[in-house]
Amino acid sequence: MEERLISKAVISRLPVYLRYLGELKDEGVEKISSKELSDLMHVTASQIRQDLNNFGGFGQQGYGYNVSNLYNEIGRILGLDRRYNMILIGAGNLGSALSGYQSFENRGFSFKAIFDSNHKLVGDSIRNIPIMDINVMPAFLENNKIDIAVIAIPKTAAVSVVDTLVKCGIKAIWNFSHVDLDVPEDVVVENVHLSESLMRLSYNINERVKEGAE
Amino acid sequence: MEERLISKAVISRLPVYLRYLGELKDEGVEKISSKELSDLMHVTASQIRQDLNNFGGFGQQGYGYNVSNLYNEIGRILGLDRRYNMILIGAGNLGSALSGYQSFENRGFSFKAIFDSNHKLVGDSIRNIPIMDINVMPAFLENNKIDIAVIAIPKTAAVSVVDTLVKCGIKAIWNFSHVDLDVPEDVVVENVHLSESLMRLSYNINERVKEGAE
DNA sequence: ATTTAATTGTTTATTTTTTGACAGACAAAT
DNA sequence: ATTTGTCTGTCAAAAAATAAACAATTAAAT
Numbered sequence: 395m396e397e398r399l400i401s402k403a404v405i406s407r408l409p410v411y412l413r414y415l416g417e418l419k420d421e422g423v424e425k426i427s428s429k430e431l432s433d434l435m436h437v438t439a440s441q442i443r444q445d446l447n448n449f450g451g452f453g454q455q456g457y458g459y460n461v462s463n464l465y466n467e468i469g470r471i472l473g474l475d476r477r478y479n480m481i482l483i484g485a486g487n488l489g490s491a492l493s494g495y496q497s498f499e500n501r502g503f504s505f506k507a508i509f510d511s512n513h514k515l516v517g518d519s520i521r522n523i524p525i526m527d528i529n530v531m532p533a534f535l536e537n538n539k540i541d542i543a544v545i546a547i548p549k550t551a552a553v554s555v556v557d558t559l560v561k562c563g564i565k566a567i568w569n570f571s572h573v574d575l576d577v578p579e580d581v582v583v584e585n586v587h588l589s590e591s592l593m594r595l596s597y598n599i600n601e602r603v604k605e606g607a608e
Numbered sequence: 609m610e611e612r613l614i615s616k617a618v619i620s621r622l623p624v625y626l627r628y629l630g631e632l633k634d635e636g637v638e639k640i641s642s643k644e645l646s647d648l649m650h651v652t653a654s655q656i657r658q659d660l661n662n663f664g665g666f667g668q669q670g671y672g673y674n675v676s677n678l679y680n681e682i683g684r685i686l687g688l689d690r691r692y693n694m695i696l697i698g699a700g701n702l703g704s705a706l707s708g709y710q711s712f713e714n715r716g717f718s719f720k721a722i723f724d725s726n727h728k729l730v731g732d733s734i735r736n737i738p739i740m741d742i743n744v745m746p747a748f749l750e751n752n753k754i755d756i757a758v759i760a761i762p763k764t765a766a767v768s769v770v771d772t773l774v775k776c777g778i779k780a781i782w783n784f785s786h787v788d789l790d791v792p793e794d795v796v797v798e799n800v801h802l803s804e805s806l807m808r809l810s811y812n813i814n815e816r817v818k819e820g821a822e
Numbered sequence: 823a824t825t826t827a828a829t830t831g832t833t834t835a836t837t838t839t840t841t842g843a844c845a846g847a848c849a850a851a852t
Numbered sequence: 853a854t855t856t857g858t859c860t861g862t863c864a865a866a867a868a869a870t871a872a873a874c875a876a877t878t879a880a881a882t
Contacts, residue, residue: 403839405811409804413786427859439859440841447861455860456848473810487705494701497786497803503810541813566813568806572627572711582816584809588800589711590623592782595798596687596717597619599755599780602796617869641829653829654871661831669830670878 404445408468410435411442415465427458477502479539480568483555484546485510485518485525488570492544493520503542507534511551528555535562542566549573618659622682624649625656629679641672691716693753694782697769698760699724699732699739702784706758707734717756721748725765742769749776756780763787 414435418426432439446452446459452467453459469475482489485508492498493505508525510516516527526534534540543564545552552571559567560577567583569575575583628649632640646653660666660673666681667673683689696703699722706712707719722739724730730741740748748754757778759766766785773781774791781797783789789797 400815401839405808406804408811409801409807412807413804429859438841440843441839443860444840444862451861453860454848455846456850456858458859471811472807473814474807478810478813487701487708491701491705492802495802498806501803501806503806542809565816566809568809574624580816582809582812584805584812586800586802586805587623588706588709589715590620590627591798591800592712592715592717593623593626593686593688594619595756595780595782595796596692597622597685598796598798599692600687601614602779602794615869643829652871654873655869657830658832658870665831667830668878669876670828670880672829 400448404448407437407441407445408472411445412465412468412472415461415468418461419465423461425458426461426464428453430458474501477504478541480505480542480544481531481534481540482508482523482544482546483510483528483531483559484508485512485515485520486546489544489546490520492546492570493523505544506538506540509534532558532562535559535564540564542568544568544570545575546570614662618662621651621655621659622686625659626679626682626686629675629682632675633679637675639672640675640678642667644672688715691718692755693718693720694756694758695720695745695748695754696722696737696758696760697724697742697745697773698722699726699729699734700760703758703760704734706760706784707737719758720752720754723748746772746776749773749778754778756782758782758784759789760784 411431414431415426428439428442432442435442443453446464449467449471452464480503482493482505489508489510493508498504505523508520508523509528509531510525511528513527515525518525543556543559543566545556545567547555549571552569552573552575556567556569556575556577560581565581567575567577567581569583569585570588572587572589574585577583625645628645629640642653642656645656649656657667660678663681663685666678694717696707696719703722703724707722712718719737722734722737723742723745724739725742727741729739732739757770757773757780759770759781761769763785766783766787766789770781770783770789770791774795779795781789781791781795783797783799784802786801786803788799791797
């Protein structure tokens with residue numbers, strides 16, 4: 395089958411396009427050209443056109459792109475035209491923060507349960523999502539169709555929890571622990587390594603200083 | 609001056625090298641070759657050598673790299689050989705989570721104050737970091753040398769707060785709000801766009817399914 | 823001491839990504 | 853209806869990133 399793989403760089407730009415298009419839509423803008431969008435986003439028009447044409451011709455020559463239509467198309471490409479059931483592992487500060495994001499829920503990403511090993515937390519709930527003992531997680535997964543597991547626990551605990559998750563058949567992991575997870579090929583992992591982000595910032599702070607000193 | 613710009617891709621890999629080297633160091637490993645490290649990290653040895661040689665020759669032919677030494681060198685390159693004073697804007701769930709990360713503090717990143725517009729929170733403190741009124745932020749910045757401002761508030765509020773921060777002379781921003789900040793050239797911004805990360809995951813979930821169906 | 827194997831730093835080749843260019847298609851104006 | 857200007861989709865070129873190759877150097881073995 396003729397279907398080249400889309401590069402990670404392209405995929406990473408799709409949510410950005412979506413964000414800008416969403417803002418335009420909210421402002422009531424009906425159409426936009428790749429040139430206008432490129433000025434807004436500070437990327438080249440060529441890149442926008444080429445990125446989009448990986449997935450189909452959504453524009454019209456002499457006209458441009460219909461904002462609302464393109465917004466929907468990109469959403470569909472990103473898989474935002476369905477719902478996702480999630481569980482959260484770790485009821486700490488980060489987990490609480492994540493479970494509270496209304497924007498995730500609005501996009502169709504819905505937490506169904508929170509698991510923690512701290513018995514003081516078990517039985518409580520955060521925003522109506524029950525906190526359960528980590529030991530009942532396998533049983534829960536058997537009785538509920540869960541699409542995504544969110545890992546918000548220290549790396550020491552993460553590795554073994556992920557092993558369990560994989561054994562239970564989880565196919566997607568959003569990983570906030572500072573470790574590269576070793577999972578089978580059919581399990582997708584998206585990492586959010588905050589400390590790496592912070593280090594990039596500190597690199598750039600000092601790089602900027604050096605430049606200034608030249 | 610002869611000093612080509614290091615690409616973002618290279619810089620993004622440095623924290624990963626650091627993480628693996630840190631683990632090796634903790635395990636008491638003294639030396640490692642680019643080949644061994646490449647097996648561990650699932651990247652090519654060539655890339656490791658080329659990345660490192662952007663900054664200098666840290667290895668020795670026929671021997672490899674001294675783990676501890678390389679760890680220190682990369683830390684130095686990333687700017688981890690100094691301390692950073694930070695302020696946090698937004699005492700919500702995410703802000704609380706960020707202020708609680710001991711690993712940031714351990715690396716030299718230290719929160720000095722938290723600012724919020726919610727008067728119910730002002731006067732309180734999180735982990736001994738005082739929560740102050742957002743209005744006193746300019747005065748605080750005049751009296752305290754702050755290196756990094758962490759933005760953990762909704763995008764609607766973020767834009768104007770960032771304007772104020774820039775006016776107060778802040779040169780580095782760690783941005784968790786879902787908006788691209790418009791700042792002068794001499795201000796560095798590192799974005800953590802969680803929703804974009806989640807969308808990449810959902811894209812990959814569905815892509816994986818399609819592959820399987822082929 | 824000499825040889826052999828290992829391993830870096832760097833050059834060269836390959837691949838991927840990005841940018842530029844332009845023909846064809848459309849919209850709007852006259 | 854015809855012309856003019858706009859804008860896409862795609863092809864080609866350029867640039868950047870990655871991987872491979874290899875000479876130079878060192879460590880270890882004999």
